Amino acid sequence: MPIRLLNKLQQFSPLTENDRLFLRAAAERRRLMLRAGEEVIAEGERPTAVFLFLEGWAYRYKTLDDGRRQILAFLLPGDLGDPDEPPEREMDHSIATLTPVTLAELAREDLERIAGGHPTLAEALSWETLARGAIQREWTLNVGRRTALERIAHLLCELFARLAAVGLTQGSACALPLSQAELADATGLSAVHVNRVLQQLRSDGLVRLHDRRMELPDLTALQQVAKFNPAYLHLHYRRARPDAEDLPVA
Amino acid sequence: MPIRLLNKLQQFSPLTENDRLFLRAAAERRRLMLRAGEEVIAEGERPTAVFLFLEGWAYRYKTLDDGRRQILAFLLPGDLGDPDEPPEREMDHSIATLTPVTLAELAREDLERIAGGHPTLAEALSWETLARGAIQREWTLNVGRRTALERIAHLLCELFARLAAVGLTQGSACALPLSQAELADATGLSAVHVNRVLQQLRSDGLVRLHDRRMELPDLTALQQVAKFNPAYLHLHYRRARPDAEDLPVA
DNA sequence: CGCCTGCTTGAAGCGGTTCAATCGGGGTGG
């Protein structure tokens, strides 16, 4: 199974073969496989390791006591949980799966060894952390100031861009294993209204949905609708170089 | 001038006198004083140091091209900019001041020296990073799923709690140097509606406003209105111990 | 077959926005 995190990291810094072997080995030691709809970790729990998502989709969320739910982020293959943080911390939110998920639990010692002996890898990982924060800020803007149409369009643009960064797009299409209710909880809308917005996007020829997949026939137009500026994803600082990980999308 | 960051850090880990002297010295080297309404750093710029806010209020924000603005966070005395991040990064948002602000620019070398030689301080700083991310997530929930009344109440609760953590509350009162338009941009509402919500909070006896200050006569009731749970601030993991920094609020 | 989950549609209602006008206080220049 490809370590898609490496795809992203190599856009930031040229990793050595040694770096890559080390990360690959660290991601081998402890694997977890979960079914769709399972909780990865719940609010209030104390995580003992750092999650590296290898396959499948998950999401962070918080709920209010009366049932209102906000999805805070989607976790895609190649994403990292919350690294570099003190061991006694309590989760302030929960994480659950949307599809079957495979993840690696990175041992704290391995992360410390990266910080100590693999400076390039460490720098690349700090890019990851930076990007995670920037995405959360963009979501705050999305939910706070964009219209319903812009919100949905923006979310789709982001997901497509992030999947593209780890080689999980096929032409103008990619997976989208989300129900309309989940899209609603991610955008701060009602499921009914998400349905209507999706109809508009479809009738405008900007989105096609099939079999839990989406196709974006005119990405540029969709990005304009969304006022989407990919800079916040902090992807392309150095030119992405093709890499073994990119090619065989098994 | 007290380094209010130390107040927070000492709630996480017991710092040595050496740790404290080191941070104090690092915060001496390069100071910046700004007036109210000035830009600290703009979207697209590349910060060369890490900001430590010593005095006054500032805020992070993003704008859409048609002028819609979302305030993403408030920066209070004792807050840190975005540490531990790669030097070539570009800001994905802007920071501006609300009041006159004094800040220190921490040199990258000093931060590296902390990471290397001051493990307790480094751990405490990573708590800070954790808390910053958690606050951003809570804001996403706030704007996405809370009602207008809850949003405003929640924001006021958060500001009060954060100011209390650095010794900047006086009884049930604290500074609130925000216009209603700024409250609106922080909560994703219109200024007019913020006005109406504040009137309700006032008539319910939950908030009093005077001279850019607020008083919260019944904090418990306000927290219930807001559905405010302070856990996300990641403050009280270890008992806060009184400290020289806490006492003379000059 | 029958059920469950998710999608779709219609209609009514409301929370919040927008527009526009007024008010009030502090600062400035004459």
Add this chain to the structure above:
DNA sequence: CCACCCCGATTGAACCGCTTCAAGCAGGCG
């Protein structure tokens, strides 16, 4: 010292984007 101005707070009224409620529909699965 006063007149003026400007910004922020306030109020009213009309409007609308989105929610809520409720019902119908389609597909997958035991």
